[in-house]
Amino acid sequence: MLPNRAELREVGPRDGLQAEAPIPPEERIRLVEALLAAGVVRIELGSFVSPRAVPSMAGSDEVFAAIPPRPGVTRAALVPNELGARHALASGCDELTVTVSVSPGYNERNVRMTVAESVQQIEAVCALAANASVPTDAVVSCCFGSPYEGDVAPRAVRALVDQLTGAGATRATLADTTGMATPRRIGEVLDEVGTDVGLHLHETRGTGLVNLYTGLLAGVRRFDCSVGGLGGSPFATGSAGNVATEEVVAMLDDLDVATGIDVGKMIEAALLAEELLGHPVPSRVAHAGSRDRLATG
Amino acid sequence: MLPNRAELREVGPRDGLQAEAPIPPEERIRLVEALLAAGVVRIELGSFVSPRAVPSMAGSDEVFAAIPPRPGVTRAALVPNELGARHALASGCDELTVTVSVSPGYNERNVRMTVAESVQQIEAVCALAANASVPTDAVVSCCFGSPYEGDVAPRAVRALVDQLTGAGATRATLADTTGMATPRRIGEVLDEVGTDVGLHLHETRGTGLVNLYTGLLAGVRRFDCSVGGLGGSPFATGSAGNVATEEVVAMLDDLDVATGIDVGKMIEAALLAEELLGHPVPSRVAHAGSRDRLATG
Numbered sequence: 001m002l003p004n005r006a007e008l009r010e011v012g013p014r015d016g017l018q019a020e021a022p023i024p025p026e027e028r029i030r031l032v033e034a035l036l037a038a039g040v041v042r043i044e045l046g047s048f049v050s051p052r053a054v055p056s057m058a059g060s061d062e063v064f065a066a067i068p069p070r071p072g073v074t075r076a077a078l079v080p081n082e083l084g085a086r087h088a089l090a091s092g093c094d095e096l097t098v099t100v101s102v103s104p105g106y107n108e109r110n111v112r113m114t115v116a117e118s119v120q121q122i123e124a125v126c127a128l129a130a131n132a133s134v135p136t137d138a139v140v141s142c143c144f145g146s147p148y149e150g151d152v153a154p155r156a157v158r159a160l161v162d163q164l165t166g167a168g169a170t171r172a173t174l175a176d177t178t179g180m181a182t183p184r185r186i187g188e189v190l191d192e193v194g195t196d197v198g199l200h201l202h203e204t205r206g207t208g209l210v211n212l213y214t215g216l217l218a219g220v221r222r223f224d225c226s227v228g229g230l231g232g233s234p235f236a237t238g239s240a241g242n243v244a245t246e247e248v249v250a251m252l253d254d255l256d257v258a259t260g261i262d263v264g265k266m267i268e269a270a271l272l273a274e275e276l277l278g279h280p281v282p283s284r285v286a287h288a289g290s291r292d293r294l295a296t297g
Numbered sequence: 298m299l300p301n302r303a304e305l306r307e308v309g310p311r312d313g314l315q316a317e318a319p320i321p322p323e324e325r326i327r328l329v330e331a332l333l334a335a336g337v338v339r340i341e342l343g344s345f346v347s348p349r350a351v352p353s354m355a356g357s358d359e360v361f362a363a364i365p366p367r368p369g370v371t372r373a374a375l376v377p378n379e380l381g382a383r384h385a386l387a388s389g390c391d392e393l394t395v396t397v398s399v400s401p402g403y404n405e406r407n408v409r410m411t412v413a414e415s416v417q418q419i420e421a422v423c424a425l426a427a428n429a430s431v432p433t434d435a436v437v438s439c440c441f442g443s444p445y446e447g448d449v450a451p452r453a454v455r456a457l458v459d460q461l462t463g464a465g466a467t468r469a470t471l472a473d474t475t476g477m478a479t480p481r482r483i484g485e486v487l488d489e490v491g492t493d494v495g496l497h498l499h500e501t502r503g504t505g506l507v508n509l510y511t512g513l514l515a516g517v518r519r520f521d522c523s524v525g526g527l528g529g530s531p532f533a534t535g536s537a538g539n540v541a542t543e544e545v546v547a548m549l550d551d552l553d554v555a556t557g558i559d560v561g562k563m564i565e566a567a568l569l570a571e572e573l574l575g576h577p578v579p580s581r582v583a584h585a586g587s588r589d590r591l592a593t594g
Contacts, residue, residue, distance in 0.1 A: 147592035210507040295444035
């Protein structure tokens, strides 16, 4: 059964832009404003990481300063460690995002730590966040398969989610970081972990929307998506972007699943992202329009 | 419930290539041979239309001559009228494909005929085909929405399918020509028409695979797809290609739905198509590989 509503977390300004050549904070702020104008209420504004490691996220504090708190809007910041968490909390973010992979090989290459070391870091971050009354969302990467170890046991995902909750995470998001999920894998993992999780899906193999739809039918109500379909992991073979926000909204509109987002304005935001980045975004709805756009000729 | 098997009809050499700059018959034959080597058993080899109207389909008779009948393989030809049907039957094809749109505006622009005139043509083609003991598949375009009239009533699709069967068509395929289908529209049309139909789906708005999966769950067992995701209607706003054969096979492999097609060889065929056309194909699996392709680094 489809729900009446689903919550979309916009990750474009962080996950989407981090893999791109840097664009200045003032342009990222323009994009964020366009996303908020489209009706986005949960959004990752940036990350507090070393600007040497991720140059395109430099100046995330400026983005937070320019987008002050507003009622009904959750402004999240990704942080890799305690130092990042201190900066993010000082910037006034409403939520922290932390990541760890259920795939040891992926975690090692992504953050040069063992999974256990990452969980320890997350525990320290969650303590700081709790102290500031800020919730922490733990994003678990490679939940549906890893390019290093292949298939991932749903039980391993559950064990890691339990550990993260034990470490203080407020909630968990299961990520298909390298696009290895299929409806079967989504079903198997949700059977084990339950549906009170977010799903973070990629279009690496074109299965983003079918996986999202499968999650929705199974009972999941929170989904990450990225304006224009921007994003993609630098550590994945032939990686491609996140599910595109405007493609998700266009489909959910026709399924009568409310998101609060205006698809036309979201398409405008995707076209603004193209303009700022200087290259086309992968989203098809950004170019074709939603299904109610009729031919004029 | 998912079935054990699904039948994929490969439309790349016809629907895929017709929108491309012409490549010579000998190169199309190379592509067809690669597709057959991958395990394709139902394939549109070309169309018998005016070479002035569709230059990239010129020499379809040469393609048929080079790919003789073989047991277990159905070689189809698209024909627009009786003249085309005579040529196609003379070439020794195993099946005819005819098209008509349930959208009057689309039919008018595509073939400059009313829907009734198209059905009359199809009746004449079916008579010729029946005389030669060759089956005819009627592909009905815009079944899930039209860029000219917007939403399409499922009852109108059923009425046209009934007319076509009455006119002698052996079977019908419902096409989402301009990518307006969603799982909801697929469900509504199949509820009305039944599931003994083929589905011909496009990725114009990224919903190709979710629509295919929805059709499969509902009971449909025949799907059109195109190597590399080639194709797309010239009469559609922001049109994009057919569902990519290798993306469908990659997903169905993981769902344990057999297609008889080897995904690795299908990816090779998609890369051959890229080489012959001189530009990248839209398929993501062609570049990312199937989900069992692990990282080497």
